[in-house]
Amino acid sequence: MRPYELSLAAAADAIRARRLSPVELVDSVLDRIEKAEPHLGAYVTVTAEQARRAAGEAERAMAQGRYQGPLHGIPMGLKDLIDVSGMATTASSRVRADHRATADSTVAARLGAAGAILLGKTHTHEFAFGLTTPQTHNAWDHGRVAGGSSGGSAVAVASGSATFALGTDTGGSIRVPAALNGVVGLKPTYGLVPRHGVISLSWSLDHVGPITRTVEDAALVLTALAGHDPRDPASLSVPATDYRPGAGTDLTGLRIGLPRSYYFDNVHPQVETAVHHGIAQLEALGAQLVEVDIPMTRYIQATQWGLMVPEAAAYHEGSLRTAPELYQEDVRILLEAAELMSAGDYVRAQRSRTLMRAAWARMLEDVDVIAAPSVPMPAVGADEETINWPDGTVESVSDAYVRLCAPANITGVPALTLPVGQDAAGMPIGMQLLGRPLGERTLLRVGHAYEQTQPTRLLATTA
Numbered sequence: 508m509r510p511y512e513l514s515l516a517a518a519a520d521a522i523r524a525r526r527l528s529p530v531e532l533v534d535s536v537l538d539r540i541e542k543a544e545p546h547l548g549a550y551v552t553v554t555a556e557q558a559r560r561a562a563g564e565a566e567r568a569m570a571q572g573r574y575q576g577p578l579h580g581i582p583m584g585l586k587d588l589i590d591v592s593g594m595a596t597t598a599s600s601r602v603r604a605d606h607r608a609t610a611d612s613t614v615a616a617r618l619g620a621a622g623a624i625l626l627g628k629t630h631t632h633e634f635a636f637g638l639t640t641p642q643t644h645n646a647w648d649h650g651r652v653a654g655g656s657s658g659g660s661a662v663a664v665a666s667g668s669a670t671f672a673l674g675t676d677t678g679g680s681i682r683v684p685a686a687l688n689g690v691v692g693l694k695p696t697y698g699l700v701p702r703h704g705v706i707s708l709s710w711s712l713d714h715v716g717p718i719t720r721t722v723e724d725a726a727l728v729l730t731a732l733a734g735h736d737p738r739d740p741a742s743l744s745v746p747a748t749d750y751r752p753g754a755g756t757d758l759t760g761l762r763i764g765l766p767r768s769y770y771f772d773n774v775h776p777q778v779e780t781a782v783h784h785g786i787a788q789l790e791a792l793g794a795q796l797v798e799v800d801i802p803m804t805r806y807i808q809a810t811q812w813g814l815m816v817p818e819a820a821a822y823h824e825g826s827l828r829t830a831p832e833l834y835q836e837d838v839r840i841l842l843e844a845a846e847l848m849s850a851g852d853y854v855r856a857q858r859s860r861t862l863m864r865a866a867w868a869r870m871l872e873d874v875d876v877i878a879a880p881s882v883p884m885p886a887v888g889a890d891e892e893t894i895n896w897p898d899g900t901v902e903s904v905s906d907a908y909v910r911l912c913a914p915a916n917i918t919g920v921p922a923l924t925l926p927v928g929q930d931a932a933g934m935p936i937g938m939q940l941l942g943r944p945l946g947e948r949t950l951l952r953v954g955h956a957y958e959q960t961q962p963t964r965l966l967a968t969t970a
Contacts, residue, residue, distance in 0.1 A: 510535035511532075513527075514670075514721045515720065516724055518581060528562075529580030532580065532581070533561075534562075537555050539667045539668050543666045544668070547644050547662050548630065548643045548659075549630060549643055549659040551659070552595070553626060554594070554627045555627075561624040565580040568622075576622065576731075578618065578727065579621065579623075583625060584659070584660055584663045584671075584672035585627075586675055588631055588635060588705050589615055590611060590612040595607055598635070599633050600634055600838075601833040612703060612705050613701040613736045614701065614705070614715055617731055626669055629663050630643045630658060631655070631656045631657060631680075635677060636708055636819060637656055637837060638679065638680070638683055638904065638905045639654065640652070640657075645688060646666045646688045647967045648933075651889060651934065652889055654688065655680060655684060656677075657676070657684050661684035662688055665688035670720075671718065672717070673718070674692065675713060675715050675716075676713075678815060678909040679882070682939060683909075685718050686935065689967065691926075693921070693922075694916070694922045694923075695714060695733065695947060696944050698739075698743040700714065701715075701734070701736035701738070701739040702715055702739050702741070703736050703739045703742075709815040709819055710741075712818070716732075720964070722954040723752065723951075725954075726751045726951045729750045730750045733747075750948055754959075758789060758793040758953065760793070760795075761793070761795070761949075762795050763786065763874065763953075764797055764877035765878065766798075766800075767800050767801075768804055769911075770880060773883060774880055775883060775930070777931065778880050781928035782878070782927060785878070789878065789957060792957070799873065801870070802870060806863065808906070808910060808913060810860055810913075814857070816844070867914070875943075875949055876941065877941040878939070878940055879911065881911065881924040882907070882911060882937065885930045885935065912939075919944060920942060920943065920944055921942050921944070922942075922950075923950045924937040925954050940954055
């Protein structure tokens, strides 16, 4: 196996055992980027020379006995919303073409302190306001969408162009591209990972989290990221936690919620079949299945949009007035439409969220984890704008992809997506696990247990 094909955990084990050096790993991943980027477009910028220098420094530090942990010497990508001192943070937009960060974001600083090596910035749908990332192509089929808005991060990980990456998630923007590209994506509990130094789409819905090859890898990254930062007003004060799951697969006593409503409505048949097979595997590992009713389903999408678009419009108010021509048309139209929403609409969305959070808390008293599809269908063609469901419903691609992810953003509960199969065309299918606030250890335990029963997943080979 070539170094770029290794998971984070496998690479870390090899580096610590001196079977692999950080220089060898970084060189292998940079070679992969050079081969893949003309086809995939995952990166806004690649900082190859800086990465090679950092790999050399990591190798020398380890030789001197200064090992910093499992992320030391591991190459990563950061979504181009995340500040790194001295680098551009463009949000994949001409609006910020001349921007340079003057300090590290909290997450970049924490990963740097853990010894991770930056490869470059990955593409986002402009300002994270979209679910396709049009600059980037799906790692498994270049004619299909990558998903968004963290499309570049997911494609980089799925293709071997990064060992792990960070994304942001406001309505599914970690989980959608992770599911569509066959990798793992974790949206932590709201406030668990600080957002200081990260461009916002919607302050009350934004999350930062890892995109990785495996669930164990996601746990390793979360361990480095989580913790209080007073510079983020929403940051939670929680004790340091090692999120790594154990090696066991016994889920006896765990209660898995199986939604009667919403999550399996208007879902592609092959997605439904794959997710049910995944849930059956959890049951075979000892988990008890408990049917649950998802509360307030008729209000989910209205609440998501009612919160997100006014907050986005407020964030962009100045530049939308002075330089509207620099925005991509789809984002500019959404922002201009958002300015027409009334204060009353926003207040009603806030009230709906309060009620929804309380209803979800009651539902989660009866189960430990909810298992459901991550998205209702695999990656669509890049030129497809709508989905026609058998019941006659016509849904935009963006609405379809956000639909099953939005509840976790509204309520702030953690959500993990992991691959559970492929459709007839070989496109990945993801299963989503949702848990109680600060229930990441349980989600990661369940996801890791499932993962250990499955064959080793291969990287996308289309590049």
